[in-house]
Amino acid sequence: MTVASLRVTFAGPFVTYQDAGRAGKLRFGVPASGPMDRLSHAAANVALGNPAHSTAIEVSVGGLAMTCTTGAVTLAVAGGNFLVDRARETLDGWSVFTLSQGETLTIRVGQSGSWCYLAFAGSVDAPQWLGQTATHSTSGFGGGQLKSGQDILINDAQVREDRLGAIERPKFISTDMNIHAVRGPQDRFFTADSIQTFQSNDYALTSAFDRMGVRLSGPKLELAGALSIPSEPITRGSVQVAGDGVPTVLLADHQTTGGYPKIATLQTDDLDKLSQKRTGDRVRFICVSADDALQMTRKIAKKRTDYLSSLAEPKGSLNQRLMRVNLISGAIDAISDSDPN
Amino acid sequence: MQSVTFYHVADHAVLVQLGNEISDALTERVQRLDRAINASPPLGLRETVPAFVNLLAEFDPLVTDHHAIEAAIRDLFDADDTGKIVGVLRTVQVCYDDDLAPDLAAVSSAVNLSQEAVINTHLNAEYTVGMYGFAPGYAYLSGVPAALQLPRKTAALRDIAAGSVLIAGPQCLVTTLTMPTGWSIIGRSSTEILTHDPDRPFLFDVGDRVRFQRIDRSTFEAQTKEVLI
Numbered sequence: 033m034t035v036a037s038l039r040v041t042f043a044g045p046f047v048t049y050q051d052a053g054r055a056g057k058l059r060f061g062v063p064a065s066g067p068m069d070r071l072s073h074a075a076a077n078v079a080l081g082n083p084a085h086s087t088a089i090e091v092s093v094g095g096l097a098m099t100c101t102t103g104a105v106t107l108a109v110a111g112g113n114f115l116v117d118r119a120r121e122t123l124d125g126w127s128v129f130t131l132s133q134g135e136t137l138t139i140r141v142g143q144s145g146s147w148c149y150l151a152f153a154g155s156v157d158a159p160q161w162l163g164q165t166a167t168h169s170t171s172g173f174g175g176g177q178l179k180s181g182q183d184i185l186i187n188d189a190q191v192r193e194d195r196l197g198a199i200e201r202p203k204f205i206s207t208d209m210n211i212h213a214v215r216g217p218q219d220r221f222f223t224a225d226s227i228q229t230f231q232s233n234d235y236a237l238t239s240a241f242d243r244m245g246v247r248l249s250g251p252k253l254e255l256a257g258a259l260s261i262p263s264e265p266i267t268r269g270s271v272q273v274a275g276d277g278v279p280t281v282l283l284a285d286h287q288t289t290g291g292y293p294k295i296a297t298l299q300t301d302d303l304d305k306l307s308q309k310r311t312g313d314r315v316r317f318i319c320v321s322a323d324d325a326l327q328m329t330r331k332i333a334k335k336r337t338d339y340l341s342s343l344a345e346p347k348g349s350l351n352q353r354l355m356r357v358n359l360i361s362g363a364i365d366a367i368s369d370s371d372p373n
Numbered sequence: 374m375q376s377v378t379f380y381h382v383a384d385h386a387v388l389v390q391l392g393n394e395i396s397d398a399l400t401e402r403v404q405r406l407d408r409a410i411n412a413s414p415p416l417g418l419r420e421t422v423p424a425f426v427n428l429l430a431e432f433d434p435l436v437t438d439h440h441a442i443e444a445a446i447r448d449l450f451d452a453d454d455t456g457k458i459v460g461v462l463r464t465v466q467v468c469y470d471d472d473l474a475p476d477l478a479a480v481s482s483a484v485n486l487s488q489e490a491v492i493n494t495h496l497n498a499e500y501t502v503g504m505y506g507f508a509p510g511y512a513y514l515s516g517v518p519a520a521l522q523l524p525r526k527t528a529a530l531r532d533i534a535a536g537s538v539l540i541a542g543p544q545c546l547v548t549t550l551t552m553p554t555g556w557s558i559i560g561r562s563s564t565e566i567l568t569h570d571p572d573r574p575f576l577f578d579v580g581d582r583v584r585f586q587r588i589d590r591s592t593f594e595a596q597t598k599e600v601l602i
Contacts, residue, residue, distance in 0.1 A: 058422045058431070060575045061505035061512070162574055171509055171550050217380035217388045262395045263506060263513070265422035265429035267386050289424055289506030297383035300434075322381035322439050329384040329434045 036103035036154065036189035038131070040182045044094015046242060048167035049158040049175025050149075052085035057162060058288045063268065065166040065174065068147045068243065068284050068307040071202060071336060072111030076151035078344040079108045079128050079199045080192060087158050087165040088151040089178060093141040093310065096150070098184065104132035105189040106153040110199050112145010112308055126199040130191050144207070145308050146241075153192045157185035169243040169285045194346040204335040209234070211302045211315045213271065214322045218261070218293035222273070226253040230271075230295055234314040235279065241311055243285040248315075252277030253295060263291045269298035271317075283307055299325040301332050377450065381439040382429070385419075389446055390427040397515070400425050400503055404458050404580040406449065415445035423579050424504040460501065460581040465547060465564040467495075467538050467585050468593035473561035476526075480540070480557050483523055492587065494518050495559060500545055500583040505575075510549035510566040512577050517543050529555040536562045536597075538585070563588065563596035 050073065053066020067073035067090055074084035089096065091114065108128045109116050116123040119135040125148065131137055139148065158165040158175035165175035178184075219227060235250035253273045266272070270282045272292040279295065281303070296317060298306065306315055320328070380388040389406065392399045407423040410430065417437030422429040432442050469477065469492050481488045500514035517540050525541045531553045539546045539556035547562050548554070566576045577583065588596075 056420045058420055058429075059505060059579060060510065061507065062509045163571070168509065173509065214381070214383045217382050217390075262393075262425045263504065264424045264427050265388070267382060267429060267431065269383055287507055288422060289504055297386075299384050322384065325384040326434050326438055333435050 033187055034103060034154075034189050036105035036131075036152075036186040037101045038098045038105075038137075038184040038186070039101045040096070040098050040178050040180055040184065041136070042095065042097040042180055043178040043182075044092055044096065045177075046090075046092035046169065047094060047096050047178045048090050048169060048243075049087055049156065049165050049178070050090045050167060051087045051165045051175075053166045053284070054162050054164040054174075058265070061288050062162070063168070063284065063286050063288055065164075065168045065243075065284050067149065069111050069149075069304045071205065071301075071304065072147070072308075073149045073151075074340055075126075075199060075202065075343055076108040076110040076149040078340050079110065080106060080151055080153045080195055081344065081346065082151060082153070084340060086151065087156040087175065088149045089156075089184075090167075091139050091148045091150055093146055095138070095140045096178065097136065097138045099136045100131045100133050101183070102133060103186075103189055104130055104191050105186050106130045106192040106195055107137070108151045108153075108195075108199060109139065109148055110151075111148035113142045114145060114148040115140040115142040124198050126201055128192075128195045128197060128199060130193075130196065144310070146310050147308060152186045152189070153195065154186040154189040157187055192346075194348055197347055199343060200339075202336070202339050204332065204339070205301065205305065207305070207308075209313075209315050210318050211306050212299040212320050212325060212328060213296040213302070213317045214299070214325050215296050215319050216294065217297070219295050221255055221257075221261070221293040222295055223254050223256050226255075227295070229253060230279070231317055231319050234316055236314045237306075237309050237311050239311045240280075243283055245280045245282045245286060246306075247278060247280045249278070253279060255293065261291050261293055263289045266290050266294070267297060269300065269303040270294040271296045271298065281306060300329055379439075379443045379446075381443075384434045385431060387430045387432070387439050387442045387446070388427055389430065392426050395425045397501075400501075400515070401458055401580075403428050406446070407579065408458070409449040410446060413449070415442055418442065418445075422504075424506075458580050460578070462582045462584065463577055464584055464586050465538075465562050465576075466588045466592075466596070467560040467562050468588050468590055469560040470590050470593075473593075474538075474559050475530075476557040477559050480521070480523060480559060484521055486520065491521060491559065494521055495540070495545075496585050496587055500585075502577045502579050502581045502583065503544075504579055508548075508550050508552060510575055511546060512566060512575075514545040514547075514583050515543055517545050523557060525555040526557065527555075529553045530558075533558060534561065538562050561593065563593050 053064035161173040167174040235248040240247035378390040500516035538560040541556040
């Protein structure tokens with residue numbers, strides 16, 4: 033079996049191994065974890081021909097640098113707009129490329145995005161917990177957080193010339209400030225004014241932002257009276273409001289139960305859209321019915337499937353791609369020759 | 374059928390609210406419903422999360438919707454709202470030595486019982502797993518006797534070792550991670566709640582009954598050493 037080894041030379045905070053997550057264990061206090069931006073994680077994997085749920089590295093705004101110490105392997109980066117340098121060459125933030133022994137890779141925060149995904153053509157040797165490598169950040173269970181000096185081992189490492197080049201970005205995901213949410217399940221505990229405030233004002237992400245949740249800043253949301261709610265189940269995307277009136281959106285590593293009232297819960301795709309925003313970015317919550325949120329999810333799911341299937345198609349060998357480029361430029365030359373403009 | 378409210382949550386869940394005030398009877402109704410749902414799960418159901426007064430049903434929005442899940446759960450209500458749940462009895466071993474029980478002295482003076490009496494009161498009660506939460510494997514055990522019920526401490530202590538046995542109000546908890554806590558630490562357990570057994574990774578199911586068994590220091594050390602190896 034061909035092995036490639038990469039030495040981590042720098043890892044910012046919150047850089048972790050993530051597969052698609054361990055769903056189905058909420059009743060034991062275990063959130064699914066997995067990628068903060070599920071579509072980008074899948075895109076990086078399928079662009080290499082991997083199953084969408086394979087283990088990748090989730091890179092935070094803290095960044096990541098590594099050197100290939102053994103062998104060679106093809107990698108993919110997708111998610112946000114990060115700065116990617118491979119052997120001193122600047123690549124697009126959504127790219128497939130190969131790293132060979134002695135070459136370095138640096139991923140740094142770019143113009144937008146809080147998380148990007150580094151996937152490998154091969155099998156990442158990462159510890160599992162409950163059958164998955166997804167890292168639960170508060171416990172460290174699963175693949176774990178990456179640290180300087182650590183070696184990343186890729187079993188069955190492959191160099192995939194047929195995969196190299198840019199990864200098309202998902203055009204059906206907008207990056208504007210609108211975030212769709214469904215009111216509740218405890219909106220009844222808030223004053224009518226607070227419900228209105230929540231929908232008609234901007235909220236900004238604060239620096240209290242990790243894989244468990246992100247606190248927002250904006251107008252306070254008042255409860256309709258002093259409350260003591262029994263601890264109850266929490267789902268990913270809940271907007272919970274503590275006694276200080278400040279909303280927090282709960283993310284991939286959320287607590288599974290809690291006693292704060294939830295004014296709203298985000299639609300799945302818009303939760304990941306919000307997760308990709310940065311401290312200081314503003315959002316506006318658009319409340320829709322649960323039925324409309326579900327229809328939105330189904331429409332996006334179709335586009336997501338088509339998009340990932342198209343990324344999964346190999347681009348062909350280097351020769352095939354060169355030939356295609358020649359044919360296209362030849363055709364363009366032919367057109368320009370006859371073009372009166 | 375007793376009162377029940379369904380809340381449609383985002384694009385992927387239904388919250389089934391059976392009441393608002395915590396009681397043993399209500400928690401038992403939640404657990405009965407949880408068992409009924411999982412005995413015949415509706416198409417597209419991903420998982421259920423039982424808590425004290427309500428239950429969350431998570432579903433795959435590409436397969437089903439809120440209305441279908443609500444209808445399926447309503448049918449189960451009509452079919453089965455009786456019968457006592459008898460959870461499996463689990464035993465958790467505890468060493469109450471002073472250095473493993475930093476709040477035992479404070480609890481003893483706050484409830485006006487000797488330390489031995491506090492330990493015996495803790496040991497003589499039977500607890501029920503009401504729900505999990507806060508962190509992986511944190512099971513909330515209801516049933517702390519009234520004589521030992523104390524509010525949380527005003528300030529949380531940091532870096533409390535995994536395996537700590539905590540009490541606050543009517544709840545008892547055995548921690549699984551090193552974490553801060555504002556609950557009173559009355560002992561340390563050698564029993565692993567996260568079992569590392571792939572077939573049964575968590576010691577308790579919701580609804581299980583729990584009894585604590587006292588162990589001495591040498592037993593505690595022998596058992597925790599085994600675990601470390």
